[in-house]
Amino acid sequence: MQTTGQGILDRAMRVIRLDLPAYRDIELDKKATAEAAIVVGVVALATAIGSLRGDD
Numbered sequence: 001m002q003t004t005g006q007g008i009l010d011r012a013m014r015v016i017r018l019d020l021p022a023y024r025d026i027e028l029d030k031k032a033t034a035e036a037a038i039v040v041g042v043v044a045l046a047t048a049i050g051s052l053r054g055d056d
Contacts, residue, residue, distance in 0.1 A: 007035075008035050008039065011026065012039060
């Protein structure tokens with residue numbers, strides 16, 4: 001299975017859709033931790049950028 005680029009997005013979309021085989025794929029994939037770290041980093045960056053806007 002592809003682990004970068006479109007692979008991360010595809011896997012994330014499968015998880016969002018609650019595709020049960022996706023969870024098994026992630027459980028068995030030893031590289032999934034790196035993908036998870038990338039997703040967490042992107043979400044943290046997006047949150048930081050969103051908070052700069054300020055809601056006054």
